[in-house]
Amino acid sequence: MTFTVLTAEFMHESNTFSRFRTDLPQFQVDTLLYGDEAMRARRNANTELAGFMDVAEPAGWSVIHAISAHAVPGGQVTKAAYDHIAGIILQAARSNRSRLDGVLLGLHGSMVPEFCQDGEGYLLGLLRAELGADIPVAVTLDLHAMVSEDMVRHAQIFVSYKTYPHVDMREIGAHAARILDRAMRGEIAPRTVRAHVPMLDEANSGRTDIPETLALYDRAREAEAAGLLAVSVNAAFTGADVSCVGPTVLATYDSRDPNAEAAARHVTEELADSIWQGRTSKRNVFIEVDEAAAEALAWRGDKPLVIADYADNPGAGSYGDSTALLKGLLDVGAEGAVFAPMVDPEASAELHQHKEGETVTVTIGGKGDARFGGGPLTVTGVLRKLSDGTYVGDGPIQGGLAHSFGSTAVIDVDGIEVMVVSEAQQMVDLQQLRAFGIEPTARRVLVLKSMQHFRAAFEPIAGKVIVCDAGALATPRAERRRYIRAPRPLWPLDKDFERFIRLRP
Numbered sequence: 001m002t003f004t005v006l007t008a009e010f011m012h013e014s015n016t017f018s019r020f021r022t023d024l025p026q027f028q029v030d031t032l033l034y035g036d037e038a039m040r041a042r043r044n045a046n047t048e049l050a051g052f053m054d055v056a057e058p059a060g061w062s063v064i065h066a067i068s069a070h071a072v073p074g075g076q077v078t079k080a081a082y083d084h085i086a087g088i089i090l091q092a093a094r095s096n097r098s099r100l101d102g103v104l105l106g107l108h109g110s111m112v113p114e115f116c117q118d119g120e121g122y123l124l125g126l127l128r129a130e131l132g133a134d135i136p137v138a139v140t141l142d143l144h145a146m147v148s149e150d151m152v153r154h155a156q157i158f159v160s161y162k163t164y165p166h167v168d169m170r171e172i173g174a175h176a177a178r179i180l181d182r183a184m185r186g187e188i189a190p191r192t193v194r195a196h197v198p199m200l201d202e203a204n205s206g207r208t209d210i211p212e213t214l215a216l217y218d219r220a221r222e223a224e225a226a227g228l229l230a231v232s233v234n235a236a237f238t239g240a241d242v243s244c245v246g247p248t249v250l251a252t253y254d255s256r257d258p259n260a261e262a263a264a265r266h267v268t269e270e271l272a273d274s275i276w277q278g279r280t281s282k283r284n285v286f287i288e289v290d291e292a293a294a295e296a297l298a299w300r301g302d303k304p305l306v307i308a309d310y311a312d313n314p315g316a317g318s319y320g321d322s323t324a325l326l327k328g329l330l331d332v333g334a335e336g337a338v339f340a341p342m343v344d345p346e347a348s349a350e351l352h353q354h355k356e357g358e359t360v361t362v363t364i365g366g367k368g369d370a371r372f373g374g375g376p377l378t379v380t381g382v383l384r385k386l387s388d389g390t391y392v393g394d395g396p397i398q399g400g401l402a403h404s405f406g407s408t409a410v411i412d413v414d415g416i417e418v419m420v421v422s423e424a425q426q427m428v429d430l431q432q433l434r435a436f437g438i439e440p441t442a443r444r445v446l447v448l449k450s451m452q453h454f455r456a457a458f459e460p461i462a463g464k465v466i467v468c469d470a471g472a473l474a475t476p477r478a479e480r481r482r483y484i485r486a487p488r489p490l491w492p493l494d495k496d497f498e499r500f501i502r503l504r505p
Protein backbone atom coordinates (compact mmCIF):
# COMPACT_ATOMS: atom_id res chain seq x y z
CA MET A 1 0.00 0.00 0.00
CA THR A 2 1.32 3.42 -0.92
CA PHE A 3 0.86 6.16 1.62
CA THR A 4 0.54 9.81 0.68
CA VAL A 5 2.24 12.11 3.17
CA LEU A 6 2.32 15.89 3.36
CA THR A 7 5.69 17.21 4.57
CA ALA A 8 6.87 20.72 5.43
CA GLU A 9 9.55 22.50 7.44
CA PHE A 10 8.68 25.77 9.18
CA MET A 11 11.17 26.78 11.85
CA HIS A 12 11.80 29.89 13.82
CA GLU A 13 12.99 30.64 17.34
CA SER A 14 11.50 34.03 18.20
CA ASN A 15 13.07 36.37 20.73
CA THR A 16 10.19 38.50 21.99
CA PHE A 17 12.63 40.96 23.58
CA SER A 18 14.08 41.94 20.21
CA ARG A 19 12.75 45.20 18.84
CA PHE A 20 13.02 43.76 15.34
CA ARG A 21 10.52 41.57 13.51
CA THR A 22 11.21 38.48 11.40
CA ASP A 23 9.60 39.00 8.02
CA LEU A 24 9.69 37.14 4.70
CA PRO A 25 13.04 38.68 3.63
CA GLN A 26 14.64 37.14 6.75
CA PHE A 27 13.32 33.75 5.65
CA GLN A 28 14.41 34.42 2.05
CA VAL A 29 17.98 35.16 3.08
CA ASP A 30 18.15 31.89 5.01
CA THR A 31 15.75 29.23 3.73
CA LEU A 32 12.49 29.78 1.87
CA LEU A 33 12.20 26.99 -0.65
CA TYR A 34 9.12 25.50 -2.21
CA GLY A 35 8.35 21.90 -3.19
CA ASP A 36 10.99 20.24 -5.37
CA GLU A 37 13.38 23.15 -4.94
CA ALA A 38 13.46 22.49 -1.18
CA MET A 39 13.88 18.78 -1.80
CA ARG A 40 16.91 19.36 -4.04
CA ALA A 41 18.59 21.72 -1.56
CA ARG A 42 17.90 19.77 1.63
CA ARG A 43 17.53 16.10 0.70
CA ASN A 44 21.21 15.27 1.10
CA ALA A 45 22.13 17.47 4.06
CA ASN A 46 21.71 17.15 7.82
CA THR A 47 18.06 18.25 7.76
CA GLU A 48 14.75 16.95 9.04
CA LEU A 49 13.55 16.65 5.44
CA ALA A 50 16.47 14.36 4.59
CA GLY A 51 15.50 12.17 7.56
CA PHE A 52 11.87 12.10 6.42
CA MET A 53 12.98 10.96 2.96
CA ASP A 54 15.38 8.35 4.35
CA VAL A 55 12.25 6.55 5.55
CA ALA A 56 9.78 7.67 2.89
CA GLU A 57 11.77 6.39 -0.09
CA PRO A 58 12.26 2.76 1.01
CA ALA A 59 8.71 2.69 2.39
CA GLY A 60 7.41 3.82 -1.00
CA TRP A 61 5.46 6.84 0.26
CA SER A 62 4.20 9.42 -2.14
CA VAL A 63 5.51 12.66 -0.60
CA ILE A 64 3.98 16.08 -1.17
CA HIS A 65 6.54 18.56 0.15
CA ALA A 66 4.95 21.97 0.62
CA ILE A 67 7.73 24.25 1.80
CA SER A 68 10.97 24.54 3.78
CA ALA A 69 11.16 27.81 5.68
CA HIS A 70 13.76 28.79 8.26
CA ALA A 71 15.02 32.15 9.44
CA VAL A 72 17.82 32.92 11.84
CA PRO A 73 16.36 33.47 15.33
CA GLY A 74 15.20 37.02 15.77
CA GLY A 75 12.17 39.07 16.69
CA GLN A 76 8.60 37.84 16.45
CA VAL A 77 7.47 36.52 13.05
CA THR A 78 5.30 39.02 11.18
CA LYS A 79 1.72 38.06 10.42
CA ALA A 80 2.48 38.43 6.70
CA ALA A 81 5.37 35.93 6.85
CA TYR A 82 3.46 33.51 9.08
CA ASP A 83 0.33 33.65 6.91
CA HIS A 84 2.38 33.11 3.76
CA ILE A 85 4.29 30.07 5.00
CA ALA A 86 1.49 28.50 7.06
CA GLY A 87 -0.88 29.29 4.18
CA ILE A 88 1.18 27.18 1.77
CA ILE A 89 1.14 24.24 4.20
CA LEU A 90 -2.60 24.59 4.81
CA GLN A 91 -3.35 24.95 1.11
CA ALA A 92 -1.40 21.77 0.39
CA ALA A 93 -3.39 20.00 3.12
CA ARG A 94 -6.69 21.30 1.77
CA SER A 95 -6.07 20.41 -1.86
CA ASN A 96 -4.81 16.90 -1.02
CA ARG A 97 -7.12 16.18 1.90
CA SER A 98 -8.90 13.19 0.39
CA ARG A 99 -5.68 11.31 -0.36
CA LEU A 100 -3.49 12.17 2.62
CA ASP A 101 -2.56 9.34 5.01
CA GLY A 102 -0.30 11.37 7.25
CA VAL A 103 1.46 14.66 7.90
CA LEU A 104 5.11 15.08 8.86
CA LEU A 105 6.32 18.50 9.94
CA GLY A 106 9.73 19.83 10.90
CA LEU A 107 8.99 22.64 13.39
CA HIS A 108 11.05 24.48 15.99
CA GLY A 109 8.64 24.80 18.88
CA SER A 110 9.54 28.31 20.06
CA MET A 111 8.04 30.38 17.26
CA VAL A 112 6.12 33.44 18.37
CA PRO A 113 4.21 35.24 15.63
CA GLU A 114 3.20 38.83 16.36
CA PHE A 115 -0.49 37.88 16.72
CA CYS A 116 -0.25 34.91 19.15
CA GLN A 117 2.17 33.32 21.62
CA ASP A 118 2.31 29.81 20.20
CA GLY A 119 3.05 29.68 16.48
CA GLU A 120 3.29 25.89 16.31
CA GLY A 121 0.16 25.22 18.38
CA TYR A 122 -1.77 27.60 16.17
CA LEU A 123 -0.56 25.95 12.96
CA LEU A 124 -1.26 22.45 14.24
CA GLY A 125 -4.76 23.54 15.33
CA LEU A 126 -5.52 24.87 11.84
CA LEU A 127 -4.18 21.68 10.24
CA ARG A 128 -6.21 19.50 12.58
CA ALA A 129 -9.36 21.50 11.78
CA GLU A 130 -8.64 21.01 8.08
CA LEU A 131 -7.83 17.31 8.19
CA GLY A 132 -10.03 15.93 10.96
CA ALA A 133 -9.25 14.15 14.21
CA ASP A 134 -7.90 10.85 12.95
CA ILE A 135 -5.09 11.54 10.51
CA PRO A 136 -1.71 10.99 12.17
CA VAL A 137 0.40 14.14 12.45
CA ALA A 138 4.08 13.74 13.36
CA VAL A 139 6.24 16.67 14.41
CA THR A 140 9.96 17.12 14.93
CA LEU A 141 11.10 19.85 17.29
CA ASP A 142 14.26 21.68 18.22
CA LEU A 143 15.75 20.88 21.63
CA HIS A 144 14.87 24.49 22.56
CA ALA A 145 11.17 24.01 21.89
CA MET A 146 8.60 25.34 24.34
CA VAL A 147 5.82 22.85 23.94
CA SER A 148 2.29 24.03 24.68
CA GLU A 149 -0.65 21.86 25.63
CA ASP A 150 -2.24 22.89 22.31
CA MET A 151 0.64 21.41 20.34
CA VAL A 152 0.30 18.06 22.08
CA ARG A 153 -3.49 18.13 21.66
CA HIS A 154 -3.29 18.61 17.90
CA ALA A 155 -0.54 16.14 16.93
CA GLN A 156 0.06 12.56 18.03
CA ILE A 157 3.80 12.12 17.45
CA PHE A 158 6.68 14.29 18.68
CA VAL A 159 10.42 13.77 18.37
CA SER A 160 12.94 16.47 19.41
CA TYR A 161 16.67 16.81 18.88
CA LYS A 162 18.68 15.13 21.60
CA THR A 163 21.92 17.05 20.90
CA TYR A 164 23.17 20.60 21.49
CA PRO A 165 25.08 21.54 19.32
CA HIS A 166 22.23 20.22 17.22
CA VAL A 167 23.71 17.55 14.99
CA ASP A 168 20.88 14.99 14.87
CA MET A 169 18.35 16.73 12.62
CA ARG A 170 18.37 14.00 10.01
CA GLU A 171 18.30 11.25 12.61
CA ILE A 172 15.26 12.59 14.46
CA GLY A 173 13.52 13.32 11.14
CA ALA A 174 13.84 9.64 10.33
CA HIS A 175 12.75 8.69 13.85
CA ALA A 176 9.48 10.65 13.50
CA ALA A 177 8.94 9.25 10.01
CA ARG A 178 9.33 5.67 11.24
CA ILE A 179 6.68 6.21 13.93
CA LEU A 180 4.37 7.82 11.37
CA ASP A 181 4.88 4.92 8.98
CA ARG A 182 3.86 2.42 11.66
CA ALA A 183 0.84 4.55 12.59
CA MET A 184 -0.31 4.73 8.97
CA ARG A 185 0.05 0.96 8.69
CA GLY A 186 -2.27 0.62 11.66
CA GLU A 187 0.36 -1.16 13.78
CA ILE A 188 0.25 1.50 16.50
CA ALA A 189 -1.97 4.38 17.65
CA PRO A 190 0.45 7.00 18.97
CA ARG A 191 -0.36 9.62 21.60
CA THR A 192 1.93 12.03 23.42
CA VAL A 193 2.03 13.12 27.06
CA ARG A 194 3.79 16.22 28.33
CA ALA A 195 5.33 17.23 31.64
CA HIS A 196 6.23 20.86 32.24
CA VAL A 197 8.82 22.51 34.47
CA PRO A 198 8.21 26.11 35.69
CA MET A 199 11.71 27.34 34.88
CA LEU A 200 12.98 30.13 32.73
CA ASP A 201 16.51 28.76 32.60
CA GLU A 202 17.32 26.13 30.07
CA ALA A 203 17.05 22.65 31.50
CA ASN A 204 20.72 22.00 30.89
CA SER A 205 22.18 25.48 31.50
CA GLY A 206 22.82 25.55 27.78
CA ARG A 207 25.01 22.47 27.83
CA THR A 208 24.24 18.92 26.79
CA ASP A 209 27.85 17.83 26.65
CA ILE A 210 28.37 17.49 30.40
CA PRO A 211 27.58 14.41 32.47
CA GLU A 212 24.58 15.69 34.47
CA THR A 213 22.66 16.71 31.40
CA LEU A 214 23.82 13.90 29.15
CA ALA A 215 22.15 11.70 31.75
CA LEU A 216 18.75 13.22 30.90
CA TYR A 217 19.13 12.30 27.26
CA ASP A 218 20.55 8.88 28.09
CA ARG A 219 17.49 8.22 30.26
CA ALA A 220 15.24 9.30 27.37
CA ARG A 221 17.03 6.87 25.04
CA GLU A 222 16.77 4.13 27.63
CA ALA A 223 12.99 4.63 27.86
CA GLU A 224 12.78 4.47 24.08
CA ALA A 225 14.76 1.23 24.07
CA ALA A 226 12.33 -0.13 26.67
CA GLY A 227 9.38 0.41 24.32
CA LEU A 228 8.22 4.03 24.31
CA LEU A 229 8.05 5.38 20.76
CA ALA A 230 9.91 8.64 21.50
CA VAL A 231 11.02 10.52 24.60
CA SER A 232 12.07 14.15 24.19
CA VAL A 233 13.66 16.53 26.66
CA ASN A 234 12.98 20.09 25.52
CA ALA A 235 15.31 22.47 27.32
CA ALA A 236 13.25 25.60 26.43
CA PHE A 237 14.38 29.06 25.40
CA THR A 238 14.83 32.02 27.70
CA GLY A 239 14.36 34.65 25.00
CA ALA A 240 10.59 34.36 24.66
CA ASP A 241 8.11 35.83 27.11
CA VAL A 242 5.14 33.52 26.49
CA SER A 243 2.61 31.64 28.56
CA CYS A 244 4.09 28.22 27.70
CA VAL A 245 7.62 29.19 28.79
CA GLY A 246 9.78 26.47 30.32
CA PRO A 247 11.28 23.05 29.72
CA THR A 248 9.02 20.15 28.86
CA VAL A 249 9.44 16.41 28.59
CA LEU A 250 7.37 14.57 25.99
CA ALA A 251 6.75 10.87 25.60
CA THR A 252 5.05 9.44 22.54
CA TYR A 253 3.56 6.02 23.24
CA ASP A 254 1.32 3.44 21.62
CA SER A 255 -2.13 3.94 23.13
CA ARG A 256 -3.05 0.36 22.20
CA ASP A 257 -0.47 -0.98 24.63
CA PRO A 258 -2.27 -1.12 28.01
CA ASN A 259 0.89 -0.29 29.99
CA ALA A 260 2.38 2.33 27.71
CA GLU A 261 0.57 5.42 28.95
CA ALA A 262 1.63 4.79 32.54
CA ALA A 263 5.23 4.23 31.40
CA ALA A 264 5.10 7.44 29.36
CA ARG A 265 3.75 9.46 32.30
CA HIS A 266 6.30 7.94 34.63
CA VAL A 267 9.32 8.84 32.50
CA THR A 268 8.11 12.36 31.69
CA GLU A 269 7.53 13.09 35.39
CA GLU A 270 10.83 11.52 36.39
CA LEU A 271 12.79 13.58 33.88
CA ALA A 272 10.85 16.79 34.62
CA ASP A 273 11.61 16.25 38.29
CA SER A 274 15.34 15.79 37.66
CA ILE A 275 15.38 19.01 35.62
CA TRP A 276 13.63 20.78 38.51
CA GLN A 277 15.94 19.29 41.13
CA GLY A 278 18.95 20.37 39.08
CA ARG A 279 17.81 23.99 38.81
CA THR A 280 20.31 25.34 41.34
CA SER A 281 23.44 23.71 39.96
CA LYS A 282 25.58 25.95 37.79
CA ARG A 283 26.57 24.01 34.72
CA ASN A 284 28.00 26.80 32.61
CA VAL A 285 30.69 29.24 33.73
CA PHE A 286 30.23 32.81 32.49
CA ILE A 287 33.12 35.21 32.79
CA GLU A 288 33.09 39.00 32.58
CA VAL A 289 34.54 41.05 29.71
CA ASP A 290 37.69 42.19 31.56
CA GLU A 291 38.52 38.63 32.54
CA ALA A 292 38.01 37.38 28.95
CA ALA A 293 40.18 40.22 27.63
CA ALA A 294 42.95 39.42 30.11
CA GLU A 295 42.90 35.76 29.08
CA ALA A 296 43.01 36.76 25.41
CA LEU A 297 46.04 38.98 26.02
CA ALA A 298 47.88 36.29 27.97
CA TRP A 299 47.03 33.31 25.73
CA ARG A 300 50.15 31.48 24.52
CA GLY A 301 48.69 28.14 23.46
CA ASP A 302 49.60 26.63 20.09
CA LYS A 303 45.91 26.34 19.21
CA PRO A 304 43.45 29.26 19.36
CA LEU A 305 41.71 30.44 22.51
CA VAL A 306 37.99 30.43 21.64
CA ILE A 307 35.85 32.99 23.45
CA ALA A 308 32.11 32.55 23.09
CA ASP A 309 30.29 35.90 23.11
CA TYR A 310 27.37 34.01 24.65
CA ALA A 311 24.88 36.79 25.31
CA ASP A 312 25.08 38.24 21.80
CA ASN A 313 24.32 34.98 20.03
CA PRO A 314 22.31 35.77 16.90
CA GLY A 315 21.17 32.15 17.15
CA ALA A 316 19.13 33.16 20.20
CA GLY A 317 17.71 36.26 18.56
CA SER A 318 20.29 38.65 19.98
CA TYR A 319 21.23 41.56 17.72
CA GLY A 320 24.75 40.29 17.06
CA ASP A 321 26.10 43.84 17.26
CA SER A 322 27.19 44.05 20.89
CA THR A 323 30.49 45.89 21.17
CA ALA A 324 31.39 45.33 24.83
CA LEU A 325 33.69 42.37 24.30
CA LEU A 326 35.40 43.89 21.23
CA LYS A 327 36.03 47.08 23.20
CA GLY A 328 37.45 45.02 26.05
CA LEU A 329 39.90 43.30 23.69
CA LEU A 330 40.94 46.56 22.01
CA ASP A 331 41.44 48.24 25.37
CA VAL A 332 43.98 45.63 26.50
CA GLY A 333 45.65 45.42 23.09
CA ALA A 334 44.93 41.74 22.39
CA GLU A 335 46.28 40.94 18.92
CA GLY A 336 46.07 38.03 16.49
CA ALA A 337 42.35 37.83 17.16
CA VAL A 338 39.20 37.41 15.11
CA PHE A 339 35.85 38.89 16.14
CA ALA A 340 32.92 37.38 14.25
CA PRO A 341 30.42 38.48 13.34
CA MET A 342 29.53 42.11 13.98
CA VAL A 343 26.06 42.43 12.49
CA ASP A 344 25.81 45.95 11.13
CA PRO A 345 24.46 46.36 7.57
CA GLU A 346 25.07 50.13 7.57
CA ALA A 347 28.73 49.76 8.52
CA SER A 348 29.19 46.97 5.98
CA ALA A 349 27.69 49.14 3.24
CA GLU A 350 30.02 51.96 4.24
CA LEU A 351 33.05 49.67 4.12
CA HIS A 352 31.98 48.50 0.67
CA GLN A 353 32.49 52.09 -0.54
CA HIS A 354 36.23 51.47 -0.07
CA LYS A 355 38.79 49.10 -1.58
CA GLU A 356 40.62 46.23 0.05
CA GLY A 357 43.88 47.48 1.55
CA GLU A 358 42.59 50.95 2.40
CA THR A 359 42.70 52.32 5.94
CA VAL A 360 39.18 53.22 6.98
CA THR A 361 37.49 54.74 10.03
CA VAL A 362 34.01 53.39 10.67
CA THR A 363 31.46 53.26 13.48
CA ILE A 364 30.29 49.73 14.15
CA GLY A 365 27.68 47.96 16.25
CA GLY A 366 25.67 48.95 19.30
CA LYS A 367 22.65 49.95 17.24
CA GLY A 368 20.17 47.21 18.27
CA ASP A 369 19.88 48.24 21.91
CA ALA A 370 22.87 49.91 23.55
CA ARG A 371 21.54 49.01 27.03
CA PHE A 372 22.40 45.41 26.18
CA GLY A 373 26.09 44.97 25.42
CA GLY A 374 27.35 48.48 24.68
CA GLY A 375 26.83 51.30 22.19
CA PRO A 376 28.44 52.06 18.82
CA LEU A 377 32.23 51.89 18.59
CA THR A 378 34.34 54.00 16.21
CA VAL A 379 37.39 52.12 14.96
CA THR A 380 40.14 52.64 12.39
CA GLY A 381 41.62 49.69 10.57
CA VAL A 382 42.81 48.17 7.30
CA LEU A 383 40.12 46.74 5.08
CA ARG A 384 41.18 43.15 4.44
CA LYS A 385 38.28 41.63 2.55
CA LEU A 386 35.04 42.58 0.80
CA SER A 387 32.54 39.85 -0.01
CA ASP A 388 28.89 39.17 -0.79
CA GLY A 389 28.87 37.02 2.36
CA THR A 390 27.96 33.67 0.85
CA TYR A 391 29.57 30.46 2.00
CA VAL A 392 28.88 26.73 1.94
CA GLY A 393 29.29 25.00 5.30
CA ASP A 394 31.43 21.90 5.72
CA GLY A 395 30.93 21.17 9.42
CA PRO A 396 28.57 18.89 11.33
CA ILE A 397 25.70 21.41 11.42
CA GLN A 398 25.82 23.29 8.11
CA GLY A 399 27.75 20.80 5.95
CA GLY A 400 26.66 21.08 2.32
CA LEU A 401 24.25 23.94 3.00
CA ALA A 402 24.67 27.38 1.43
CA HIS A 403 24.18 30.37 3.73
CA SER A 404 24.92 34.07 3.58
CA PHE A 405 26.02 36.86 5.90
CA GLY A 406 24.91 39.34 3.24
CA SER A 407 27.33 42.07 2.26
CA THR A 408 30.43 41.38 4.38
CA ALA A 409 33.67 43.22 5.13
CA VAL A 410 36.66 42.19 7.21
CA ILE A 411 38.52 45.08 8.83
CA ASP A 412 41.74 44.63 10.80
CA VAL A 413 41.64 46.93 13.82
CA ASP A 414 44.92 46.89 15.78
CA GLY A 415 45.42 43.18 15.15
CA ILE A 416 41.78 42.16 15.60
CA GLU A 417 40.03 41.14 12.39
CA VAL A 418 36.41 42.19 12.76
CA MET A 419 33.95 40.55 10.38
CA VAL A 420 31.27 43.16 9.71
CA VAL A 421 28.20 41.52 8.15
CA SER A 422 24.69 42.47 7.09
CA GLU A 423 22.70 39.36 8.00
CA ALA A 424 22.82 37.77 11.43
CA GLN A 425 24.29 34.28 11.60
CA GLN A 426 25.52 32.35 14.59
CA MET A 427 29.09 31.04 14.32
CA VAL A 428 28.88 27.28 13.81
CA ASP A 429 31.15 26.41 10.89
CA LEU A 430 34.83 26.98 10.01
CA GLN A 431 33.75 28.06 6.52
CA GLN A 432 32.15 31.11 8.09
CA LEU A 433 35.72 32.40 8.48
CA ARG A 434 37.63 30.59 5.74
CA ALA A 435 35.29 31.88 3.02
CA PHE A 436 36.37 35.40 4.01
CA GLY A 437 40.10 34.85 4.02
CA ILE A 438 40.48 34.03 7.71
CA GLU A 439 42.15 30.74 8.56
CA PRO A 440 40.86 30.02 12.09
CA THR A 441 43.63 27.57 12.99
CA ALA A 442 46.22 30.27 12.26
CA ARG A 443 44.77 32.83 14.69
CA ARG A 444 45.59 33.20 18.38
CA VAL A 445 42.11 34.13 19.62
CA LEU A 446 38.69 33.52 18.06
CA VAL A 447 35.73 35.46 19.46
CA LEU A 448 32.55 33.81 18.23
CA LYS A 449 28.98 34.98 18.70
CA SER A 450 27.40 31.72 19.77
CA MET A 451 26.31 30.03 22.99
CA GLN A 452 26.99 26.38 22.38
CA HIS A 453 26.63 25.48 18.68
CA PHE A 454 30.16 26.75 17.93
CA ARG A 455 31.52 23.78 19.85
CA ALA A 456 30.67 21.31 17.07
CA ALA A 457 33.16 22.79 14.61
CA PHE A 458 35.41 25.02 16.73
CA GLU A 459 36.12 22.91 19.81
CA PRO A 460 38.23 20.45 17.78
CA ILE A 461 40.57 23.28 16.67
CA ALA A 462 40.55 25.13 20.02
CA GLY A 463 43.30 25.12 22.64
CA LYS A 464 40.79 26.31 25.20
CA VAL A 465 37.19 27.50 25.26
CA ILE A 466 35.86 30.20 27.58
CA VAL A 467 32.35 31.64 27.71
CA CYS A 468 31.79 35.37 28.24
CA ASP A 469 28.60 37.18 29.22
CA ALA A 470 29.08 40.69 27.84
CA GLY A 471 25.54 41.67 28.81
CA ALA A 472 23.87 41.55 25.37
CA LEU A 473 20.19 40.74 24.84
CA ALA A 474 20.53 36.99 25.45
CA THR A 475 22.41 37.42 28.72
CA PRO A 476 21.98 34.50 31.11
CA ARG A 477 21.00 37.12 33.73
CA ALA A 478 17.27 36.72 33.13
CA GLU A 479 16.38 39.45 35.62
CA ARG A 480 17.68 41.98 33.10
CA ARG A 481 14.71 41.22 30.81
CA ARG A 482 11.13 42.11 31.70
CA TYR A 483 8.86 39.07 31.55
CA ILE A 484 5.15 39.89 31.56
CA ARG A 485 3.34 36.97 29.93
CA ALA A 486 5.34 34.12 31.47
CA PRO A 487 3.27 32.65 34.31
CA ARG A 488 4.65 33.01 37.84
CA PRO A 489 6.06 31.63 40.00
CA LEU A 490 8.96 30.90 37.69
CA TRP A 491 12.52 29.89 38.54
CA PRO A 492 14.90 31.79 38.86
CA LEU A 493 12.81 34.98 38.95
CA ASP A 494 11.01 33.40 41.91
CA LYS A 495 13.00 31.23 44.25
CA ASP A 496 10.83 30.08 47.11
CA PHE A 497 8.28 27.72 45.60
CA GLU A 498 7.80 24.08 44.72
CA ARG A 499 7.17 22.69 41.25
CA PHE A 500 3.73 21.50 42.29
CA ILE A 501 1.53 23.65 44.48
CA ARG A 502 0.54 21.42 47.38
CA LEU A 503 -3.19 21.46 48.08
CA ARG A 504 -4.29 21.29 51.69
CA PRO A 505 -5.84 17.94 52.56
Ligand SMILES: [Zn+2]
Nearest residue numbers: 142143144166
Ligand atom coordinates in the same frame (compact mmCIF):
# COMPACT_ATOMS: atom_id res chain seq x y z
ZN1 LIG B 1 18.00 24.99 19.43
